[in-house]
Amino acid sequence: MTTDVHEPSGAPEPVLPAGQDHPSGHGYGPRKDEYLKRLRRVEGQVRGISRMVDEDQYCIDVLTQVAAATKALHAVSLGLLEDHLGHCVAEAARESGETGDDALVRAKVAEATAAIARLVR
Template sequence: MDENKLPENSGKKPVKPRTKDEKQKVLDRLKRIEGQVRGIQKMVEEDRYCVDILVQISAIDSALKQAGFSLMERHTKHCVSDAIKSGNGDESIEELMKVMKQFAK
């Protein structure tokens, strides 16, 4: 396995489970993104102008990055912070760095 590639599912659980509000915010954002993707599918079906479709794809890319950064921030504040405080931060920091590299691609 590529050393910079993260496993699809680590099987780990968050140190502090997400609150209902946190879950709902992420889910709402992902549902909006899903709607945007469906909108792009319709644009393609309707043979809309390429640039208009590309603008929408860019908006989705940005929305996904925002969702990812939100999750990354929470992970850092809870999971990574907890690992550092308990003296086990190296592995958690390495994992965070790998996901940040994947995110930056």
């Protein structure tokens, strides 16, 4: 099994002006199909790993495939985080600048920080 994992682009998708968000309302909306494709690939990898265990494959080979699936999920996670920062946090910062109330941006940053903490555990 191989993985075709793309690392986060380094350049976030353009943030749409307020009121012109993707129909989903989420930062990952423009890349939703890409994420679904990646997740389907991971799903196939996990089914393959299960089959390997069922067929009593060599443990190191199974671990290699677990590592590949884990790396693929991490790539999805990092992309989603990048989208959250580039869309949701950026939108909160814009709104904060307009209203003078930074509570929303603090909440979005705290949300992102908690997500990062979950990823690095």
